Amino acid sequence: MKKVQQRFRRLLVDYFSLPSDTVLELPRITMLGDVHVYVENHKGIAVFTDKQLRLKITNGFVQINGSSFKLKMMLPEEVLLEGNISDIKFIPHE
Amino acid sequence: MKQLQMLYFTGYLTILVSGKMPERFFQKCTMQGIPIWNVVKKGEETCLGTIKKQHLSYIKELQAQTNYTIEIVQQRGLPFLWKRLLQRKPLFIAMIITVMFIFILSNIIWKVEMNGFPKDLEEKITKALKNQGVHPGAWMFRIDTPSSIQQKLLNDVPELLWVGVERKGTSFHLEGVEKLIVKEEDSLEPQDLIAEKTGVIEKMFISKGVPKVAIHDYVTKGKLLVSGNLSDSNENENEKDDKDKKDILVPAQGEIIAKTWYKVNVTIPLKGNYEQLTGKQKQKYYLEWSKLNLPIWNLKSPKYEEMDVEKVEHPVYFLKWKLPFSITEHIYSEKKKHTLNRNKEEAIQIGKEQAEKELQIQLGPKAKILSEKILHEIMEHDKVILTLYISVEEDIAQARSITQKSKEKE
Numbered sequence: 001m002k003k004v005q006q007r008f009r010r011l012l013v014d015y016f017s018l019p020s021d022t023v024l025e026l027p028r029i030t031m032l033g034d035v036h037v038y039v040e041n042h043k044g045i046a047v048f049t050d051k052q053l054r055l056k057i058t059n060g061f062v063q064i065n066g067s068s069f070k071l072k073m074m075l076p077e078e079v080l081l082e083g084n085i086s087d088i089k090f091i092p093h094e
Numbered sequence: 095m096k097q098l099q100m101l102y103f104t105g106y107l108t109i110l111v112s113g114k115m116p117e118r119f120f121q122k123c124t125m126q127g128i129p130i131w132n133v134v135k136k137g138e139e140t141c142l143g144t145i146k147k148q149h150l151s152y153i154k155e156l157q158a159q160t161n162y163t164i165e166i167v168q169q170r171g172l173p174f175l176w177k178r179l180l181q182r183k184p185l186f187i188a189m190i191i192t193v194m195f196i197f198i199l200s201n202i203i204w205k206v207e208m209n210g211f212p213k214d215l216e217e218k219i220t221k222a223l224k225n226q227g228v229h230p231g232a233w234m235f236r237i238d239t240p241s242s243i244q245q246k247l248l249n250d251v252p253e254l255l256w257v258g259v260e261r262k263g264t265s266f267h268l269e270g271v272e273k274l275i276v277k278e279e280d281s282l283e284p285q286d287l288i289a290e291k292t293g294v295i296e297k298m299f300i301s302k303g304v305p306k307v308a309i310h311d312y313v314t315k316g317k318l319l320v321s322g323n324l325s326d327s328n329e330n331e332n333e334k335d336d337k338d339k340k341d342i343l344v345p346a347q348g349e350i351i352a353k354t355w356y357k358v359n360v361t362i363p364l365k366g367n368y369e370q371l372t373g374k375q376k377q378k379y380y381l382e383w384s385k386l387n388l389p390i391w392n393l394k395s396p397k398y399e400e401m402d403v404e405k406v407e408h409p410v411y412f413l414k415w416k417l418p419f420s421i422t423e424h425i426y427s428e429k430k431k432h433t434l435n436r437n438k439e440e441a442i443q444i445g446k447e448q449a450e451k452e453l454q455i456q457l458g459p460k461a462k463i464l465s466e467k468i469l470h471e472i473m474e475h476d477k478v479i480l481t482l483y484i485s486v487e488e489d490i491a492q493a494r495s496i497t498q499k500s501k502e503k504e
Contacts, residue, residue: 044121044125045117045118045120045121047115047117048117048133048135048141049135050134050135069134069135070132070133070134071120071130071131071132071133071134071143072131072132073129073130073131074120074121074123074124074129074130074131074133074143075124075129076124076125076127
């Protein structure tokens with residue numbers, strides 16, 4: 001059922017040219033160099049330490065690694081992370 | 095980010111959340127729509143975050159449902175400052191008292207300064223001012239405006255020719271000119287006296303000069319009455335010396351009282367309305383802010399049938415600044431309307447008196463009105479129109495300098 005829904009959404013994006021980030025429920029990640037990461041459309045914080053931020057997304061997690069992390073702003077479905085960012089990883093559900 | 099503007103005015107605080115996975119607690123909060131910022135992990139089980147003051151109670155509610163503990167680390171913003179100020183009650187009260195003191199003191203007269211008056215006059219002015227309520231220590235808004243003080247002062251102190259009253263902050267400055275009674279100096283220039291008006295001479299008092307007319311003479315306007323040339327009279331007696339003698343010129347002086355006549359027209363209505371103040375008065379005080387009037391004293395309006403309302407504004411000051419509100423005094427004076435009906439005889443009588451009065455004002459206090467006769471009277475549109483013939487006894491002498499006369503001759 002979920003797969004059908006996903007396929008239908010992709011169709012909407014392709015044929016009606018609707019913005020893909022909202023329709024597909026994917027996170028929009030904006031980075032400013034290696035100091036800021038701005039994540040929209042996430043589904044919640046799973047882990048936050050000063051070296052790691054793991055955010056839930058529709059099918060898995062986004063993991064951001066680095067050091068001296070600080071959440072500059074936390075809003076529902078929005079997060080602004082500040083710190084020294086080394087890498088961003090997508091971890092799909094097992 | 096828009097949500098985080100104007101934070102200083104609404105107030106914000108930093109809280110320390112401790113428990114297992116403290117970031118989960120913040121996650122829970124954001125899910126409820128509470129914005130959180132500056133989140134830093136302090137240790138394994140502690141996390142710092144900043145929230146708005148208005149969300150504190152909500153967060154405490156959430157905390158009660160969970161196993162986390164919350165500690166307030168820092169409070170920032172105006173509401174907290176205000177609260178802290180309120181907690182220091184003595185300081186707060188002192189501040190209010192200070193403001194009140196400054197307010198009260200800036201509405202009190204501290205000094206009445208006078209410039210350019212002799213000592214005795216200064217004392218008189220001080221007394222007159224005191225009667226008006228202007229003295230050091232008096233309330234500013236209980237006294238009149240400087241211009242009306244000026245007027246009253248001129249009435250109260252007859253020795254003053256002019257006085258300027260000026261308000262400068264909490265002091266009054268008075269400047270003025272004393273009336274100096276200067277004796278009219280004898281005009282040194284030789285002069286004749288001529289007739290100012292046509293009339294019949296009744297009396298003559300000549301202190302200097304040679305009379306050229308006699309009592310009961312009829313003189314026309316401009317006729318020479320008293321000559322300032324003394325040699326005129328000596329001509330006949332000392333004919334021999336005539337050649338050597340030059341004109342002896344003196345300023346002729348004297349009073350020539352003559353009977354003169356005036357034709358005066360007066361119109362008197364038979365019906366009329368007039369208003370009269372009964373003398374009953376009531377004051378009401380308002381605090382006025384632009385167009386808003388707030389009664390503060392004498393709330394009841396007087397129950398006069400007819401009245402005049404006069405508004406007097408007393409500005410209120412704080413230090414040197416005029417405050418936007420003022421204390422306004424409304425003075426209600428009761429009045430009565432009278433209607434007037436007179437018959438013809440009364441109207442004529444009034445017309446005569448009126449004409450006499452007007453003429454007296456025109457001629458000055460020295461003139462004496464002898465008699466009046468009605469030459470003509472008409473009734474028209476409820477009005478009586480009179481033409482009066484009034485005879486007056488007055489001084490008709492007018493000075494004319496001799497040099498001027500000789501020039502005229504040339």
